[in-house]
Structures are given as structure tokens and as C-alpha cells.
Amino acid sequence: MEQERDTDDFLMYFILMEKVPVGNRTMEPGKLCYMSEESYLQRVSGDHNPTQSLNVHFLEEGAMVEVDVNVLHPLMRRQAALLLAITNPTERLSCFLERGLLDQAVKAEVGQRVLVEHEHKLYPAFIHYVGNFLDSSALLPPIYFGVELEGEGEGRGKIDGTYRGVTFFKCKQNSGLLLPFNKVIFSGAAPSDSLGSPSVQTRALNPVNQGDKVSFFVDDKLKRGLVIFNKMADGYVEVLPEDSTSSTLMKIPLDSIVKEEITSGRAPGAASMFREQKSPNDGKLKEELLARNLEVDSLVQIQYKEGEMAYGIIRWLGYLPQIEDAMAGVELEEDKGCTDGCWQGRRYFCCGPKRGIFVKLKACQPDTRFLASKDCEPKSxxxxxxxxxxxxxxxxxxxxxxxxxxxxxxxxxxxxxxxxxxxxxxxxxxxxxxxxxxxxxxxxxxxxxxxxxxxxxxxxxxxxxxxxxxxxxxxxxxxxxxxxxxxxxxxxxxxxxxxxxxxxxxxxxxxxxxxDPLLKLQSRDQGVQECYCYQIFIEKQQEMTVPNVQQLLEQSFHHSHLKLAEVPSCFIIQMPRFGKDYKMFSKIVPSLELDVTDLLLDNPRECIVCGQLAVYECSDCFKDDLLSQQGLKQYCALCCQQAHSHRKRKHHMPLPLRIPDSFLQSQGTGKIPRETLxxxxxxxxxxxxxxxxxxxxxxxxxxxxxxxxxxxxxxxxxxxxxxxxxxxxxxxxxxxxxxxxxxxxxxxxxxxxxxxxxxxxxxxxxxxxxxxxx
CATH class of the missing domain: 3.90.70.10 (Cysteine proteinases)
Structure with a gap:
């Protein structure tokens, strides 16, 4: 017996490729729509002329519109769900037109390693979850990627896999993100690593890896060293010579080096085990650390290359396989390293990609910049x-x-x-x-x-x-x-x-x-939310060229349907800007005093017309500046009736305000107190x-x-x-x-x-x- 199909298996999805006028508004390119498979077949088949238009339902608006078939492009259901997670239609259409990224997103699955764009940077990540996290009852739930940031991105996320009380996956605290596919790079290999490329050919012919011991000639003298930087794509490696007393590296052409194999009669790995079992507190290492006044977390400087100094922090101390000298794993201030804390496949410490380097301990010196800051300050x-x-x-x-x-x-x-x-x-x-x-x-x-x-x-x-x-x-x-x-x-x-x-x-x-949380916010849909900082979210309006903080806060509370559950002792407000580059307004005027009276839940408020005790609030009046320049508007019963007798406001739906009984009993119609910060x-x-x-x-x-x-x-x-x-x-x-x-x-x-x-x-x-x- 044929298995029964889900209802939405019978739906066909489309993306709008051009603008479509609908009454007094316009459906923008990038909008998603659908129609039933049965209606589509009836429309395109039959004896009449081929159809020129389709009656489609727009997913986000719910409206049914007759649209020219030539401006619609069909989508598979999973493609549509992935695109729906991108809320901006213009950006959505751009991602669809690229196609390569969308195709990769369709094939992506849990367990895949990716790069993600977050805070204008790229971080390595691991996919833990693929699916919806909003309203699963929606006709087409949008598909997001739940990822865990790794390396330098660790701790820079937003969640631990739980969002709004629901656990979608588990990861480290503040290392998880839920992202649309356009914030994810699914291909881990750079273009130069494709099959048959020079870099792959070079590795096949000369497989030298980081940490390998090599031999090479300098001025007709045989020298040995350790590969620190693997630059085979450019035809050379950077080697730390065995007889070097500093951390200066030598650039050696690939055709001039020979990889040394372990020829000892010991069992494979025996030398490694012997070295790794040494404690960082053994006598020789301890003496060297005391002499140099260094330890884990010490700030150090390293003679990185000729004439160039690198600075960082010691993250690990000990011995590495096949190396006699005590070594230090250093996290550098800049991307001058060659590792994220791994050596020959084993992790010794954690840092960002290209932030780590392993050097001989004797090459590390205390950071003189940091010493100077203590020794050279004014006597005053x-x-x-x-x-x-x-x-x-x-x-x-x-x-x-x-x-x-x-x-x-x-x-x-x-x-x-x-x-x-x-x-x-x-x-x-x-x-x-x-x-x-x-x-x-x-x-x-x-x-x-x-x-x-x-x-x-x-x-x-x-x-x-x-x-x-x-x-x-x-x-x-x-x-x-x-x-x-x-x-x-x-x-x-x-x-x-x-x-x-x-x-x-x-x-x-x-x-x-x-x-205790600094802020308690009452949401219309989610009850009380607690937080420490408040991020302003608004839609930019042409008339707000140079807003003040009071205006932005009221706009944001109105946009997000929020109220303050209580007066905060400290109110930290982030401006509407994204990262360090983009800001919504070229100037913002500081409000020296922030009046939160009208932002409070269950707080007595003044009628904006007569100044008496307000009993109604009208969200629909927010942008109506005929009665008042202020955004939030509340009225007494009489003024509310008169204000909404105007034909432009007859469709408004004022809501009653809850007035504390204590205020009604003590003051009634007396002066309304203002709450300011x-x-x-x-x-x-x-x-x-x-x-x-x-x-x-x-x-x-x-x-x-x-x-x-x-x-x-x-x-x-x-x-x-x-x-x-x-x-x-x-x-x-x-x-x-x-x-x-x-x-x-x-x-x-x-x-x-x-x-x-x-x-x-x-x-x-x-x-x-x-x-x-x-």
C-alpha cells in the first residue's frame, strides 16, 4: 500500500524574480509564494491556451495574488525552507541567484565542519542541528543551522544550544548560534586545494608536515631542523634549526630538504611516549623557568624572524616528540602562527587559527613592553x-x-x-x-x-x-x-x-x-524576560535623521511590544548598529534624562491631551504626530473617544491600562509622578x-x-x-x-x-x- 503523502507534499513553491504591484503596495523580488500542485496542473493543462499567470499565496503576507508566470521561479520544498530563514527579500534573492551556496546548504548535514560569519569575522564551527527553531506549526518552517563555534570563536556565540527554553542541541556555554544558510560556508577546502592543483601535487611528491624533522644544506654544511611553517603551496617550508638559540626561522626550498625518518630500534612511538611523560615541573625545566621568570600565562616576546618581534602568552610548557629541548606553546597577539594549539595531530592548548606557535623555551623572553609599563611610569x-x-x-x-x-x-x-x-x-x-x-x-x-x-x-x-x-x-x-x-x-x-x-x-x-538582572522586560507574547543590556531594534525611518536616545528607546519598545516590569537602577542601552562598521544613524543625540514613565507596565500615566490620568493606550497612534510629537500615546476616557472619532483613527484599537490600586486610593486624579533616569x-x-x-x-x-x-x-x-x-x-x-x-x-x-x-x-x-x- 502506498504510503500517504503529507499535505504540503502537494504544494509547489516559487521565488518572485521581479516586482509585482498589488493594490497600493508592491511585492518585492525575493518574496516566497506557493500554490497547490492540483491547482497548478489544472492551470497549465487542458485545451485552452497555455497559462500566462498563476494564483499564488505569499508565505509571509498570506495574501493570494495573480502573478505572471514569467516572474516566478520554482523551488524544491527544502530550498524554499532554507531561503525563508533569510528575512530580507533582496538578500534572499541574491543568495538564490548564486545557487552554489544554496545547493551546498541543501546537502549539508549534522556533523559537518564549516566556517560561519559572525560579528564580521569568520570562525570555524561544527553543525549540531539543521531545522526550525521558531514556529514548527507554520506551513513551511524555515530551516536554520545550529552550530558550535570553535577555536577563536569559542565563547563568542549566543546560546549553549537552548533557545527560549527549548534544547535543540548541546554545546559549550555561549558558543552556539542559530543561523540562516547565507551565514555559513559549507566548503571547507579552498579553491587551490582542488584535485590536481599545485598544492595537492606538491604534497603528493614531497609530503613534509609541520613537526617533521628534516635535513638540509646551508653553505655546504648539513644541518637539521624542525618544520614550523608548511608553505608547500609556495614551494618552501620554514624550519627551526636544531642549533639555533633563538626562535629565528629559516626559509628552505622544498627541493633542498630531506625528511628524516625514525630509524631507532625502539618500537614506533616509544620516543614520543618517553618525552611526553616528562612533567613540566621536572628539574631541568623548573630551573630554566625560574631563571627566566616564566611560567604558563607569562607574557613573552619571541625573535620571530630576522628583524621582527612577535608577542604572546605562554599557554603550555613541556617536551614534544623527537625534540630534546624544553618547548613552549605560545598564543600570539597577531595571526603570525601556524597552529591552533595542535602538534602532529595532538592538542596541547587552544587558541585561534594561526595564533599558536611552538618554540624552544630558551627563545622566550619576558615581554619588555609590559615590564616597561611598570618600571617607567611617572613617580607621581x-x-x-x-x-x-x-x-x-x-x-x-x-x-x-x-x-x-x-x-x-x-x-x-x-x-x-x-x-x-x-x-x-x-x-x-x-x-x-x-x-x-x-x-x-x-x-x-x-x-x-x-x-x-x-x-x-x-x-x-x-x-x-x-x-x-x-x-x-x-x-x-x-x-x-x-x-x-x-x-x-x-x-x-x-x-x-x-x-x-x-x-x-x-x-x-x-x-x-x-x-540579579538589571532589566525586567514584559513582552506581549513571552511574559517577563530578564537581561543585563538592552539592544535597540527598529526599522529606519526617513524622518528620523538625527534621533535622540529617548526616541530610539520608545521606537524600539513599540516595535518589539515591550514594557518595563519595574524601574531599573541601571539601564545599559546598545545603539542600533551592527559590528564596528555599520551604524544606522550618522549622529545620535544623547538624552541627558531618560523618561521611562510611559514605558512602565502598570504605572500611572498622563493623558497626552488633557494631562489627567490615562486609562487607555493606543499603539496604532504611535506614528500619528497631529496630537503629540511624542511616540507613545495614552488617553483618558473622554480624550480617547474624541481622538478616535476622527476618520483616520476609527480603525485603531486602544487597549485599557492597568492602574495600581494603591495610586487610585492615595491620589486618584492627583499629579502623575514621572520616573526618570x-x-x-x-x-x-x-x-x-x-x-x-x-x-x-x-x-x-x-x-x-x-x-x-x-x-x-x-x-x-x-x-x-x-x-x-x-x-x-x-x-x-x-x-x-x-x-x-x-x-x-x-x-x-x-x-x-x-x-x-x-x-x-x-x-x-x-x-x-x-x-x-x-
Whole structure:
């Protein structure tokens, strides 16, 4: 008996190739539609003339439209489901026209290794899941790929395989993503590795791999060495000579080397086993480590190539097969390496691709840049009772700086937090949150257990307290915190790579210090959601050329159907920009005061017409500026009736507001209280570098600007100079009429004001009243 077919097996899917007018709107190219197989056959068969149009249903709109058959291209069901995961029709059509990527996506399956595009970078990944994660009851559920980021991408994801309470797969914490197929590269091989290519032919003729021992002649003298870089596609390898006392590599042509085989009478692998069983704490290695003042996690520099220095962190110490000398596995600051921590197929440590290198321990020297940052700082930074060897550990509770004391302690060079090794995201975030605000001080003193207690102590006594008391935090104090975060998060790149500020804040508040969520958001569909930062999502509107933060927040809450379940003590808001390159608005005006009264759930609100107690809210009136310029609109019963008697608003559906009984009993129709938050810091980004603006006093001009890498002392052996400068010019532009800001050329703005208005990444607001309850 023939197996019964599913209902949607009888459906035919199409992608729209050209615009189609439908009444007063247009169906854009890239839209997906369908019709039943039976209707299609009836339409194209029969005695009448061949059909010129088809009655199709559009998947996303649900509308049935008669469409010219020539602008429709048929799709297999799986193709349509994959394309449906791409929400932008233009991008969807472009991906369809490429076809090669779509064909690969159709064949992709769980267990496949891929590359994924995330945060404008490519990361290696592993497919754990292929399918839908939204509404499985939909006629055509879109297909996504659930992947686990690996290597440098580890820890840079969003989930651990669970989304909205449903587990689709399991992976490491914050290493999973659910992506449409256009964010995935399914072919792991580069074009040059195709069959018959020079690189493949070279490997076949001369199979030399990383870690192999080789012999070669230099000036008629036979030498031996170890292959470090495999450049066979270019006709050579880079070798570390056995007699070398540094880490300088030699470039040797392939036709000049001979691979050495193990000719010892021992059983295969015996030498390897003997070497690997040696402990990193054996006598010889221990003596060398003590002599060089090095250990795992030490910052080192290596004479990489002639005239070139490389810097990194020791991740592993010990012995490698077939090598007599003690070796170090180093994670480099830049992509100058040849491994991700593996040697001859075995993993010794983890790092990003091309970030790792194995060198002789005797070739490693302490990073002189880092030493200089401690030895060459001005004498004025010496604090009684705190010498440099011990670091600036200041116990107790030190209040945040305000007014003239903030200027006296913080202003100048070698002030703020010293930058080092891609730390600017953390430096700017810490300075913003703690220099002049106590919004998150509860994190510093809440009960914690080991090892969280040690991270909390480092944050409090070696970063926040020194910043507030002496106005300076050295790079080694921040590096200590980064080491601790690296160990707790199990993310090996935390001490070398740049991260996103929100990633750092979520890690330290949620996963480590386990603080209560800063925000409680009430969603129309999902109930209360808790989070620590809020990302603004809106559709760009032509009339909003230079918006302020208040407008953007109201637009975003309206767009996402959100309300605040309670007044937050600290409200951290990310601007509508994507990565470090694309930003939705060329300028954004900081709102010094953020009024959240109308964003609160179950909170008394004013009628926008008469000012009395509002009892209705109308979401449909949001963009109607005839009655009021503000976005959110609520009315008393009488004004609501009058406003919606207009023919343009008769179809609106106002919803009743819930008014707290306590307010009705105590005040009734009295004055409606306003709930406001004050801006205390803005974190900005320009060309991958984060800086900070901080409001340090009540006066309009009380603004200071912080850059952890504002200047540098010396060249490669020097150190970064952090700087805090006053920027009262910011107040001048904040007081300017909007039309002047719209026409203002950013390059002509005085001082650093341009960076505040044009490069804002994250705004930080506080409610001092609510902070008393935290």
C-alpha cells in the first residue's frame, strides 16, 4: 500500500524574480509564494491556451495574488525552507541567484565542519542541528543551522544550544548560534586545494608536515631542523634549526630538504611516549623557568624572524616528540602562527587559527613592553603603602568621584586605566561604570564564593578602588582580571583578543558574580524576560535623521511590544548598529534624562491631551504626530473617544491600562509622578577602538573623555599611556537646536564632541533612587 503523502507534499513553491504591484503596495523580488500542485496542473493543462499567470499565496503576507508566470521561479520544498530563514527579500534573492551556496546548504548535514560569519569575522564551527527553531506549526518552517563555534570563536556565540527554553542541541556555554544558510560556508577546502592543483601535487611528491624533522644544506654544511611553517603551496617550508638559540626561522626550498625518518630500534612511538611523560615541573625545566621568570600565562616576546618581534602568552610548557629541548606553546597577539594549539595531530592548548606557535623555551623572553609599563611610569603615581611589586591593592570601600574631586584625581596623562593587548573594550567599560557612578557597586560587595570571590576582589581592590583613590589602574591589574575571566569562562582568547563590551558585562555580572538582572522586560507574547543590556531594534525611518536616545528607546519598545516590569537602577542601552562598521544613524543625540514613565507596565500615566490620568493606550497612534510629537500615546476616557472619532483613527484599537490600586486610593486624579533616569556615561567605538565619555558633575559642562591608549611611550618596547581630559565643548552641542546638529559637519566639531555624537555604542543610565534598594 502506498504510503500517504503529507499535505504540503502537494504544494509547489516559487521565488518572485521581479516586482509585482498589488493594490497600493508592491511585492518585492525575493518574496516566497506557493500554490497547490492540483491547482497548478489544472492551470497549465487542458485545451485552452497555455497559462500566462498563476494564483499564488505569499508565505509571509498570506495574501493570494495573480502573478505572471514569467516572474516566478520554482523551488524544491527544502530550498524554499532554507531561503525563508533569510528575512530580507533582496538578500534572499541574491543568495538564490548564486545557487552554489544554496545547493551546498541543501546537502549539508549534522556533523559537518564549516566556517560561519559572525560579528564580521569568520570562525570555524561544527553543525549540531539543521531545522526550525521558531514556529514548527507554520506551513513551511524555515530551516536554520545550529552550530558550535570553535577555536577563536569559542565563547563568542549566543546560546549553549537552548533557545527560549527549548534544547535543540548541546554545546559549550555561549558558543552556539542559530543561523540562516547565507551565514555559513559549507566548503571547507579552498579553491587551490582542488584535485590536481599545485598544492595537492606538491604534497603528493614531497609530503613534509609541520613537526617533521628534516635535513638540509646551508653553505655546504648539513644541518637539521624542525618544520614550523608548511608553505608547500609556495614551494618552501620554514624550519627551526636544531642549533639555533633563538626562535629565528629559516626559509628552505622544498627541493633542498630531506625528511628524516625514525630509524631507532625502539618500537614506533616509544620516543614520543618517553618525552611526553616528562612533567613540566621536572628539574631541568623548573630551573630554566625560574631563571627566566616564566611560567604558563607569562607574557613573552619571541625573535620571530630576522628583524621582527612577535608577542604572546605562554599557554603550555613541556617536551614534544623527537625534540630534546624544553618547548613552549605560545598564543600570539597577531595571526603570525601556524597552529591552533595542535602538534602532529595532538592538542596541547587552544587558541585561534594561526595564533599558536611552538618554540624552544630558551627563545622566550619576558615581554619588555609590559615590564616597561611598570618600571617607567611617572613617580607621581607612587602611593604611600603601595609599591609596584605588590601592585595597587586598596581594600575597603572607596566612593565614586564627583565634581572637583573627579577632576583633581582623574584628569591628565597616565590617568584612568592603562591599555594593553586589545583591552580597550574592557578599559572603557570599567571606566564608564565605576569612575563616577555607584550604579553597579553592589556587584563589588555581594556575597560570593571561590573562585568568584577572587574575581570580585580583583575588580574591587585592584581596579575600582585604585581608580577612585589615585586615578590610575595599571595594565597588569586588568590582565590579572582577564586571566581570571579566561579561566572561569574557558575562553582562551580572553587575554589576547578584543571582545564586545556587552560580552564582558554579561560574563562578569551574570555568569560570574551572578548578579540579579538589571532589566525586567514584559513582552506581549513571552511574559517577563530578564537581561543585563538592552539592544535597540527598529526599522529606519526617513524622518528620523538625527534621533535622540529617548526616541530610539520608545521606537524600539513599540516595535518589539515591550514594557518595563519595574524601574531599573541601571539601564545599559546598545545603539542600533551592527559590528564596528555599520551604524544606522550618522549622529545620535544623547538624552541627558531618560523618561521611562510611559514605558512602565502598570504605572500611572498622563493623558497626552488633557494631562489627567490615562486609562487607555493606543499603539496604532504611535506614528500619528497631529496630537503629540511624542511616540507613545495614552488617553483618558473622554480624550480617547474624541481622538478616535476622527476618520483616520476609527480603525485603531486602544487597549485599557492597568492602574495600581494603591495610586487610585492615595491620589486618584492627583499629579502623575514621572520616573526618570540620568545619563552617567557613554561608551563609543571608532575603527575597532573603544573610548568613554563620563558625566562627572551636575553642571552642563561636566564631561570628561577617557582613552586607555591615547599615547605611547617608546616603540615596540614601550607602553601605552592612558589619558583623561575634560571636554566641556560637549555641552555646547547638546544645547544646539536639532536643525543645527543635522547640518553640522562632524569634522568641524570642536574637541572630541564628534566621537560622542557619531560613534556612540552604548549609553548608561542610572536611577539613584532605585539603587538604594539594590
Amino acid at each position: 603615581l607612587e602611593v604611600e603603602g603601595h609599591n609596584r611589586e605588590e601592585g595597587y591593592r586598596i581594600p575597603g570601600k572607596v566612593p565614586p568621584l564627583t565634581g572637583s574631586s573627579a577632576v583633581d584625581i582623574l584628569q591628565g596623562d597616565m590617568k584612568g586605566i592603562q591599555g594593553h593587548c586589545n583591552s580597550c573594550y574592557m578599559d572603557a567599560a570599567l571606566f564608564s561604570l565605576f569612575s563616577c557612578s555607584s550604579a553597579l557597586d553592589s556587584l563589588l560587595f555581594k556575597p560570593a564564593s571561590h573562585p568568584d570571590k577572587e574575581i570580585q576582589r580583583t575588580l574591587r581592590e585592584e581596579i575600582v578602588n585604585p581608580l577612585r583613590k589615585i586615578g590610575y589602574v595599571s595594565a597588569d591589574s586588568v590582565m590579572m582580571l582577564r586571566h581570571q575571566l579566561m579561566q572561569e569562562s574557558q575562553c582562551p582568547s580572553f587575554t589576547t583578543s578584543e571582545k564586545d563590551p556587552e560580552e564582558f558585562l554579561n560574563l562578569i555580572t551574570q555568569r560570574i558574580l551572578r548578579a 540620568e545619563l552617567f556615561a557613554v561608551l563609543c567605538i571608532e575603527t575597532s577602538h573603544y573610548v568613554s565619555f563620563v558625566k562627572y558633575g551636575v553642571e552642563k559642562g561636566s564631561w570628561m573623555f577617557f582613552d586607555s591608549m591615547a599615547d605611547r611611550y617608546g616603540s615596540e618596547n614601550g607602553y601605552n599611556i592612558p589619558r583623561v581630559s575634560l571636554c566641556p565643548e560637549v555641552a555646547t552641542y547638546l544645547a544646539s537646536p536639532l536643525k543645527d546638529l543635522v547640518n553640522q559637519n562632524p569634522r568641524e566639531m570642536k574637541g572630541v564632541a564628534k566621537r560622542l555624537f557619531c560613534d556612540a555604542y552604548m549609553y548608561m543610565y542610572q536611577s539613584k533612587r532605585m539603587a538604594l534598594y539594590k
